Amino acid sequence: MKFTSNLDLLKVFFEAENIRDWNLFRKFLHPDVEWTVFNDSEGVLIRGRDNYMDRIISNYKEKDTKFECENTFIDGECNQIVAVLVKETGERSIDIFNFKKRLIWKEWEFILHK
Numbered sequence: 001m002k003f004t005s006n007l008d009l010l011k012v013f014f015e016a017e018n019i020r021d022w023n024l025f026r027k028f029l030h031p032d033v034e035w036t037v038f039n040d041s042e043g044v045l046i047r048g049r050d051n052y053m054d055r056i057i058s059n060y061k062e063k064d065t066k067f068e069c070e071n072t073f074i075d076g077e078c079n080q081i082v083a084v085l086v087k088e089t090g091e092r093s094i095d096i097f098n099f100k101k102r103l104i105w106k107e108w109e110f111i112l113h114k
Contacts, residue, residue, distance in 0.1 A: 006078045006099045011069070013104065014085075017056070018066045026053055030103035037109045065089065 003009040009028060016025040026049065035046040035055070046055050066088055073082040083095045091111065098106040 003102065006097075006102065007072065007074060007081060009099075009102060010072075010081055010083065010097060010104075014067075014069055014083075020060060022053065022057060025056070028104050029053075030100055030105040033104055033106070035107045035109065037111070039111045043108075 003012070013025065013028040016022075016028070029049045029052055031049050032047075033049055033052050035052050036043045037046070046052050067085050070084045070086050070092075072084075074080075079099050081097045081099075083097065085093045085095060093112060094110045096106075096108045097104055
């Protein structure tokens, strides 16, 4: 797939997650991707595409939860994107994505609690 910007790539990445198309989803991840999830005060670091995929698939096991991207903030070069995501349950997160060679290289996910 050819994308004109990392934002376009990210939108398809989100769609793939919502429909659980894990083969497509995987194509957007850099082999050395790092995903840090902050659910409370400490973050959990997941390194590598395979570990990322294991974690995301496990998170959605037997769940039909979907989310939408409420807003994005983009740096001038579109190499860093901040996304505000909202699940159907009302849970929100702020996710920061860094890109390398048109792939998601680093992600920091901050889960917000009500």
